[in-house]
Amino acid sequence: MMSRSYTNLLELASGNFPVMGREKERKRFPRVMTVPGNIVELDDEQANSVTSENPSSVAGDRMIIVSNLLPLKAKRRPDNKGWSFSWNEDSLILRVKDGFPEDMEVLYVGSLPVDVDPIEQDDVANYLLEKFKCVPAFLPPNLLGKYYHGFCKKQLWPLFHYMLPFSADHGGRFDRSMWEAYVSANKLFSQKVIEVLNPEDDFVWIHDYHLMVLPTFLRRRFVRLRMGFFLHSPFPSSEIYRSLPVREEILKALLNSDLIGFHTFDYARHFLSCCSRMLGLEYQSKRGYIGLDYYGRTVGIKIMPVGIHMGHIESVIRQADKELKVEELRRQFEGKTVLLGVDDMDIFKGINLKLLAMEQMLKQHPNWQGRAVLVQIANPSRGKGIDLEEIQTEIEESCKRINKELGRPGYEPIVFIHRPISISERMAYYSIAECVVVTAVRDGMNLTPYEYIVCRQGISGAEAGSEWSGPKKSMLVVSEFIGCSPSLSGAIRVNPWNVEATAEAMNESISMADTEKELRHEKHYRYVSTHDVAFWSRSFLQDMERTCADHFRKRCWGIGLGFGFRVVALDPNFRKLSIDDIVAAYSRSQKFSFHGQWKREDSLSRWFLPCKKLGLAAEHGYFLRWPQHEEWETYGQSSEFGWMQMAEPVMKSYTEATDGSGIERKESALVWHYHDADPGFGFSQAKEMLDHLESVLANEPVAVKSGQFIVEVKPQGVSKGIVAEKVFTSMTETGKQADFVLCIGDDRSDEDMFELIGTAVSRRILSYNTEVFACTVGQKPSKAKYYLDDSSEVVAMLESLAEATDSPVSSDEEADSSPRKIAYVSSFV
Numbered sequence: 001m002m003s004r005s006y007t008n009l010l011e012l013a014s015g016n017f018p019v020m021g022r023e024k025e026r027k028r029f030p031r032v033m034t035v036p037g038n039i040v041e042l043d044d045e046q047a048n049s050v051t052s053e054n055p056s057s058v059a060g061d062r063m064i065i066v067s068n069l070l071p072l073k074a075k076r077r078p079d080n081k082g083w084s085f086s087w088n089e090d091s092l093i094l095r096v097k098d099g100f101p102e103d104m105e106v107l108y109v110g111s112l113p114v115d116v117d118p119i120e121q122d123d124v125a126n127y128l129l130e131k132f133k134c135v136p137a138f139l140p141p142n143l144l145g146k147y148y149h150g151f152c153k154k155q156l157w158p159l160f161h162y163m164l165p166f167s168a169d170h171g172g173r174f175d176r177s178m179w180e181a182y183v184s185a186n187k188l189f190s191q192k193v194i195e196v197l198n199p200e201d202d203f204v205w206i207h208d209y210h211l212m213v214l215p216t217f218l219r220r221r222f223v224r225l226r227m228g229f230f231l232h233s234p235f236p237s238s239e240i241y242r243s244l245p246v247r248e249e250i251l252k253a254l255l256n257s258d259l260i261g262f263h264t265f266d267y268a269r270h271f272l273s274c275c276s277r278m279l280g281l282e283y284q285s286k287r288g289y290i291g292l293d294y295y296g297r298t299v300g301i302k303i304m305p306v307g308i309h310m311g312h313i314e315s316v317i318r319q320a321d322k323e324l325k326v327e328e329l330r331r332q333f334e335g336k337t338v339l340l341g342v343d344d345m346d347i348f349k350g351i352n353l354k355l356l357a358m359e360q361m362l363k364q365h366p367n368w369q370g371r372a373v374l375v376q377i378a379n380p381s382r383g384k385g386i387d388l389e390e391i392q393t394e395i396e397e398s399c400k401r402i403n404k405e406l407g408r409p410g411y412e413p414i415v416f417i418h419r420p421i422s423i424s425e426r427m428a429y430y431s432i433a434e435c436v437v438v439t440a441v442r443d444g445m446n447l448t449p450y451e452y453i454v455c456r457q458g459i460s461g462a463e464a465g466s467e468w469s470g471p472k473k474s475m476l477v478v479s480e481f482i483g484c485s486p487s488l489s490g491a492i493r494v495n496p497w498n499v500e501a502t503a504e505a506m507n508e509s510i511s512m513a514d515t516e517k518e519l520r521h522e523k524h525y526r527y528v529s530t531h532d533v534a535f536w537s538r539s540f541l542q543d544m545e546r547t548c549a550d551h552f553r554k555r556c557w558g559i560g561l562g563f564g565f566r567v568v569a570l571d572p573n574f575r576k577l578s579i580d581d582i583v584a585a586y587s588r589s590q591k592f593s594f595h596g597q598w599k600r601e602d603s604l605s606r607w608f609l610p611c612k613k614l615g616l617a618a619e620h621g622y623f624l625r626w627p628q629h630e631e632w633e634t635y636g637q638s639s640e641f642g643w644m645q646m647a648e649p650v651m652k653s654y655t656e657a658t659d660g661s662g663i664e665r666k667e668s669a670l671v672w673h674y675h676d677a678d679p680g681f682g683f684s685q686a687k688e689m690l691d692h693l694e695s696v697l698a699n700e701p702v703a704v705k706s707g708q709f710i711v712e713v714k715p716q717g718v719s720k721g722i723v724a725e726k727v728f729t730s731m732t733e734t735g736k737q738a739d740f741v742l743c744i745g746d747d748r749s750d751e752d753m754f755e756l757i758g759t760a761v762s763r764r765i766l767s768y769n770t771e772v773f774a775c776t777v778g779q780k781p782s783k784a785k786y787y788l789d790d791s792s793e794v795v796a797m798l799e800s801l802a803e804a805t806d807s808p809v810s811s812d813e814e815a816d817s818s819p820r821k822i823a824y825v826s827s828f829v
Contacts, residue, residue: 006094009502012113014180015228023587026801044278059582061101061104061201061202061203062104062105062106062107062195062198062201062202062203063100063104063105063106063107063202063203063204064106064107064108064109064193064197064202064203064204064205065093065096065106065107065108065109065205065207066108066109066110066189066193066204066205066206066207066211066214067093067108067109067110067151067206067207067208067210067211068110068111068148068207068208068210069093069110069111069112069113069213069690070093070108070110070111070112070128070132070134070136071087071088071091071093071094071134072086072087072088072112072113072128072132072134073085073087073088073109073113073734074112074113074114075114078482080173082120082123083114083116083120083124084427085127085128085131085132087132089312089423090423092306092495092533093108093110093207095309095312095534095537095672096205096533096537097537098309098534098537099533099534099535099536099537099539099540099541100537100538100541100609106133106135107133107134107135107196108132108133108134108135109134109135109137109192109196110134110135110136110137110189110191111136111137111138111139111144112124112138115141116136116138118138120625121136121138124136125138126200126817128195131555135192135193135195135196136192137192138700139185139189139543140400141183141186143181143185143188144185145183146177146178146182147178147182147184147185148185148210150175150178150181150182151175151178151181151182152182152209152210152366154178155174155175155178155179156209156212156605157209157233159236159240159241159243159244159272160209160233160234160235160236161233161234161236161348161442161443162234162236162237162240162442163347163348164240164243174244174245174246175278179246181810182213183213185213185756186211186214187217188304189211189214189217190217190218190221193214193218194218195223197222197225198224199221199222199224200289202223202225202226203226203227203228203544204218204226204227204228205227205228205229205230205539205540206228206229206230206257207225207229207230207232208230208231208232208233209227209231209232209233210659211252212229212231212253212254213249213250213253213563214253214733215227215229215253215254215255215256215257216563216565217255218256219256219515219558219565219567220558222563223556223557223567224551224552224556226258226544226545226551227256227257227258227259228257228259228260228261228302228540228544229254229259229260229443229629230260230261230262230302230540230574231260231261231262231263231267232306232444232445233444234267234442234443234444234483235262235267235268235270235271236270236272237270237678237719238270238273238274238277238287238300238679241270241274242274242277242278246280246767247274248278248279249562249563250483250563251274251275251278251279252279252563252564252565252566253563254271254585255275255279255292255294255299255566256565256566257299258297258299258300258544258547258548258551259299259300259301259540259543259544259548260299260300260301261301261302261303261304261540262301262302262303262798263304263306263444263445263484264303264305264483264486264583265304265307265486267483268290268301268303271301272290272292272301272523275292276680276683277678277679277680280679281293281294282683283301289543290303291547293781294566295566295567295568295569295780295781296554296569296781297556297567297568298545298547299547300543300546300547300624302539302543304536304539304540305445305483305484305486305487305531305536306346306445306447306533306536307450307528307531307532307533307534307535307536307677308447308450308451308454308528308532308533309530309532309533309534310454310532313427313451313454313455314454314459316423316427316457317427317454317455317458317459318422318429318524319424320425320427320431320444321459322426323424324426325424325425325427326428326431326432326514328428329428329429329432330432330433333373333375335371336372336373336387337368337371337372337373337434337510338373338374338375338429338432338434339373339374339375339433339434339435339436339437339506339509340356340374340375340377340429340430340433340435340436340437340452341354341374341375341376341377341436341437341438341439342377342379342430342436342448343376343377343378343379343438343440343448344378344379344381344394344425345378345379345380345381345388345391345416345418346381346388346391347387347388347391348440348441348442348443349439349440349441349443350397350439350441350496351376351378351395352391352394352395352481353439353441353496353499353502354374354376354437354439354496354502354567355374355376355395355398355399355402355414356398356499356505357437357439357496357499357502357503357506358372358374358402358413358414358503359398359402359405359406359413360499360500360502360503361503361504361506361507362406362413364500364503364507365405365487365507368507368510369406369413370408370411371417371509372413372415373411373412374413374414374437375415375417375429375433376399376414376415376416376417376428377417377421378395378416378417378418378427378710379390379421380418380419380594393418396416396418398414398415398483399414402414421622426451427455429453430451430452430455431455431456431458432457433511434447434475434507434510435451435474435475435476435477435509436448436452436475436476436477436478437476437477437478437502437506438473438476438478438479439477439480439494439496439502440479440481440496441478441479441481441496442481442482442484443479443481443482444483445482445483445484446482446483446484446611447484449478449484449488449491449524450484452474452476453474453476453521453525453528453529454525454529456472456473456474456521457472457521457525457529458472459602471514471518471522472518472521472525473514473516473517473518473520474517474520474521475492475509475512475520475521475523476488476490476491476492476509476520476524477491477492477494477502477505477506478491478492478493478494479493479494479496480493480494480495481495481496487527487531488524488527488621489523490519490520490521490524490621491507491520491524492505492509503668507669517721528744553572554569554570554571554572555569555570555571555572555574556568556570557571568779569781570779570781571781573785574782574784574785574786574787575785575786575787576786576787576789577775577786577787577788577797579797579800580817581797582773582797582800583800583801583804584803585740585771585773586740586742586771586801586804587804588740588771589739589771601618601619601623601632601667613627614627614729615627617720617723618632618667619666619667619668619669619714619718620669620714620718620719620720620723620749622634622667622668622669622714622715623667623668624723624726626730634668640678641668642700643697643700643701643702643713644665644670644713644763645669646661646696646697646700647693647696647697647702647713648665648670650689650692650693651663651670651672651689651693651711654685654688654689654692655672656674657685658674658676658677658681658682659678659679660675660676660678660682661673661674661676661677661682661685666720667717668714668715669713670712670713670714671710671711671712671713672686672710672711672712673709673710674686674709674710675709676812682757686706686709686710686711687706690704690711690713692713697713701715701716702714702715702716703715703716703718707748708748708750719749719752720749720750720752720753721752721753721755721756722756724753724756725756725760725765728741728760728765728766730767732764732765737765737766737767737770738766738767738770739767739769739770740770740771740775741757741770741772742773742775742801743757743772743773743774743775743784744775744776744777744788745776745777745784746776746777746778746791750776750784751782752784753774754774754776754782754783754784755783756784757772757774758774758785760772773785773786774784774786775787775788776788777789777790777791777794778790
């Protein structure tokens with residue numbers, strides 16, 4: 001839906017805004033300002049938008065990656081004087097650069113995992129920028145608490161994992177102060193990005209739910225900035241998301257990105273559903289790419305699960321082998337079949353469900369007692385999430401109970417490891433596990449299965465006879481609610497809430513023949529090794545380049561306050577209609593004819609009965625009354641309307657089944673409206689009805705089309721463009737082409753008329769000398785060349801033309817009654 005209240009866009013288009021000079025050439029790495037200060041409000045820089053008319057140079061492209069945490073490790077030096085920093089080799093963000101061109105510079109913006117004293121921040125910032133190309137955002141402890149531990153972990157994280165705060169002690173109720181802290185933190189991140197940003201050369205890639213309103217802060221400063229966002233967590237269904245009090249603010253902020261990425265189609269589908277239900281936006285798929293038209297900008301939707309870094313995993317496997325960790329674990333679990341779980345300690349990982357499934361398997365298949373072991377590694381939680389202490393206590397009690405009931409001397413069915421373990425130790429556990437079990441009830445991607453598959457492939461080039469040289473096999477039992485599940489077609493997918501089914505899946509996975517395990521492993525390894533993190537980041541960058549390709553072709557303005565800010569992108573030739581210009585052109589032309597397009601023929605006849613010289617068209621041009629004629633003519637391919645008796649019962653059946661829908665019966669058409677229906681259900685019903693009607697009316701001379709909340713059946717060969725063509729052609733055939741054409745409309749169907757006018761000169765139904773004014777109502781993307789803001793401006797313009805019409809005419813003009821100038825006005829007035 002497009003609002004017409006773009007009053008301040010008029011001022012921008014007229015040049016009434018602060019003059020922004022081009023920035024001087026900036027250094028690649030300007031000094032980072034880290035002086036603590038107050039965080040300003042969202043609207044403080046509304047007028048400071050920076051635009052550029054020149055496209056960026058490919059050679060100067062640079063990527064700025066923004067995430068909550070920098071890919072760094074930090075610790076105090078032994079003498080407690082200063083800090084020691086190193087790359088965090090396990091960070092996914094660090095590996096993103098592997099998919100970029102070799103000559104592309106990469107900068108990182110984010111916070112540090114440690115609290116740096118304000119007096120040290122300036123030195124630390126300069127050191128990190130020089131040595132690591134990292135720009136730290138120093139968050140004050142009180143802000144960090146409310147932003148990260150508060151809004152992110154107690155409100156967004158649970159909600160995005162389908163947990164609603166039904167009670168005050170079960171999930172965090174919405175806290176306005178936490179939301180304000182979230183906004184302030186995002187603002188601070190934006191300031192750090194701006195300090196190093198070259199808006200004409202740089203790409204900005206923002207990561208995850210911690211920074212979902214950051215796109216608005218950057219877009220309001222740089223309307224043509226090439227910017228992408230990737231969500232690493234799930235995106236919930238619209239029923240869940242709509243419970244968030246700041247739901248529209250976050251949606252609109254994300255739509256200020258050029259490309260929005262998700263791991264799975266389900267997550268993207270939920271986001272698109274929210275955009276449809278809350279903002280009235282519908283997506284389109286063209287040549288495999290999904291896009292949302294948002295005020296003239298196309299916001300791309302990217303569906304691509306992230307991968308792992310193959311080289312890093314393989315090097316860690318070699319390290320684990322050198323440290324003899326694999327050999328040590330093989331001795332420890334000799335004679336046992338190991339099932340492995342590796343999860344963070346949080347309530348959504350389903351660890352306790354996994355333990356219950358293991359218990360059920362051992363009871364249902366007692367032959368595994370004494371032989372099968374579940375090793376559960378629980379990584380300490382990364383934040384202060386909800387109910388952590390409760391879930392940890394529950395898991396520990398389950399482990400003790402199961403081990404006591406089903407264990408025996410020298411055998412414990414559950415080995416619970418709740419401590420930080422090194423990545424090499426984790427790889428060693430992967431290497432000895434016959435099956436990895438993931439029972440998360442909701443998770444974003446979860447790369448554990450990918451890491452396991454690579455580990456089970458082993459070390460390439462291993463000597464014959466070594467433990468790595470045998471057949472490669474692996475098995476996976478994965479929850480259907482995790483992001484990597486769709487890409488692992490050989491895994492056994494389970495509903496983790498169904499403990500009995502999960503137990504059977506675990507038994508099947510370790511009982512399966514080795515040949516089947518090898519085939520499944522080969523299939524998985526082929527996918528994981530080719531769809532690594534470099535493939536993911538390269539694909540995202542390519543789509544960002546494609547989505548941003550027309551940034552410098554369109555005229556862009558930022559409008560709106562707060563999180564209502566958005567950029568309107570319009571064709572460079574699209575401008576406001578000048579009343580002075582049109583009156584002057586009108587005065588230079590000859591006789592005038594007025595053609596109006598309205599809905600009903602009978603209404604028009606009554607309204608314009610005295611206007612004998614007025615040409616009229618009704619119902620998209622099916623009915624046409626020429627100037628100085630009293631009779632209406634029909635211009636469809638058929639004047640038979642028997643098809644209405646076939647179409648109306650179909651529409652009635654859908655109306656009865658779709659609350660909020662209705663039928664409009666015209667003289668030549670039937671229209672089914674669903675404006676007031678549930679958007680998702682209405683759209684689904686409209687799509688089904690379209691197919692149904694096309695089937696029923698396949699042999700009838702009608703066209704079935706869908707529009708904005710409508711499905712319409714009308715005679716073939718009828719449109720506003722066709723009737724305009726008839727008028728122009730008729731005048732050309734009489735040797736008197738129009739020398740003035742005014743065409744105004746505000747509906748999607750008027751675009752046919754604008755398109756026809758755009759090609760009329762080349763088709764020789766209008767002269768090269770014809771003064772043509774195709775005008776839409778409202779500043780929105782259109783095939784018209786001009787716009788007026790609203791219907792009141794249309795009336796004012798017509799009144800100006802009427803005043804010009806009152807001037808006396810010569811006797812020659814009086815004798816020539818043929819019209820030479822035409823005004824075409826649609827039915828909104």
